[in-house]
Amino acid sequence: MGIGRGWRWRRKRQDWLTRDLDNAEVMLRLSRWMAARWSRHEFDVGSILLDYTRRLAEAGRHEDALAALNEAIDIGSRHVHAKPLRYAPNLAAALLMKAHLLAELGHMEEAVSTAEGAVDIYRTLVPGDQARFEPILFAALTSVGFWRHQRGEFTQARPAFEEAAELARRLPPARVADRAMALNNLGAVCQELGDSSDALPPLEEAVAIRRRLLAEDRERYEPDLVASLRNLEQTLSALGRYVEAVAVVDEISALSKSSSPAADGDPGSA
Template sequence: MLEVRAGRRFTVGLAALNRDLGRAGDGSDGGAPPDEWAGSAADLARAARLKQTLAMEQARAGRLADACRTVEGVVRVYRRLAETSPERFRPELAHARSAWGLWASRRGETAASAEALAEAVELYRQMLASAGRLRAMHRIRLSVGLAVALTNLGVVRSELGDHLAAGDAAEESVRILRRLHARNPLYRLLARQDPTGFAHCLAASVSNLGVVCAERGRLGQACELAEETVAIFRQLAAIAPVVYESMLARALHNLGLASAQVGRLDTALAATQEAVYLYRCLVPADPKGHRHDLARALCAFARVRVACQHELAEALAAAEEAVLLLEELTAGCPQAFSGDLHASYRTAGLVRRALEELD
């Protein structure tokens, strides 16, 4: 609960926060133009930080459209503040643009996402070029921010079909994080103090690089990266299972598919089986969030078993369960799930043909 105290600084900061910072324009649509924002730089920065916290909460709740609208206002404030105090506010601007790019990509706004992430990357590069060597902590923060923006930019560029640029961005992200761990004692100390935060960053970068490699046809490398991702998330899930078991399940799902593509069928069988098991454990706690994941994992489980000609009866049961799950989901939201539903029909048909051939 906020304690309300009299005084200009609180009042002006609250007024700035309550203005419609999510709208651009000249004020004709009800939003305040930048020149009419009240308060000092400190007031506006405080309001922007509160709005940024709100955006993060909206994103965690799955309200990505709201999160994007909220952070648009944050970006406008930081862009203005960075004009007069770049040393202080450019890191905040870069972070906000990076977050906006990630959330926009998850909403399918791929071109706009690429633009935001590319700007974040350029801002981080400029700040690193001018940051003093003695400011070790500052350089670590900027380097990690650059790595995060690069890995997300790599995935977005891959979705746009620019696979060469996607590979360059994703590879640079992993290279930055590996170099920090290998050469920077302060980074290693911080990683030991906060193993989940730093390891999660590396796991996400490695996983995204694997996705980009698969898109470029580099299946062997993609499989190796998927294995590394699973190993990192397995360690994280042992520390914080509530947070990381879903990420481990997703990594196992990707490993199963990648392994099947390169003929490592024993690994594919084990990975897809464990992914299904984990998602079954996760569904009761969050049915809305994980039923779709479970359905996709069941389809992967079935397809891998057809490829191996192994456990086909179990494969058919998994495919039929996936169909039922996706029919329920599609009934509520056809646009989001119809593609996966048709894929599950194809998977079930594939398994039935494999069983008929055995007979």
């Protein structure tokens, strides 16, 4: 029975993806036809390509998704200098989507450089619409820091985490977990670089937030708290504050043995 239900669900999802892709391809062909006659419709092609890419990625067609993103990036790059307000948001979105797809495919170096291009554009967009673009800039910076951290490029990861931590303080209250993640990321990379004094304040703040979140949802937030506590214990020990470090170890021991904490110093990804 379970196998049959699973097969039907997969078939239903595949049918949905196929119909969705077919509809997106029809819209794309129509927009290209219009753009060939009226250049102003190139913007529509770029916008539809972004949606088309999402559907291709969901269907597992990664190479086709990359080709669609490259086309969207080419359109944006041709027009962004003449019409930055119109084309810059789509160009930045295409770059960030491409970066995440490249990272998923294991092309980390290209993913980082592509995401940094998106970051540069989002920085220019934030002053014009802070509420819309600052959270996306935060996510892009977190991704850059995370990928550089994965590559062992701690010195290069630190500025991205620092800027993300600053932006995290202005995120909506509902995103307090993201603020804790950003602070933990910054503290962890500072500790890995040997700057324990700089690591301590953000780690203490991350732990305080995650303790509050634990009371709301223990199963969801306990691994995050344990990860921050481990980072905090290492930092306190490096500063010679051993009594406080032992108290943190005791707190970790008191937490559920069933939790699966992140590795020490492992940053989160937005």
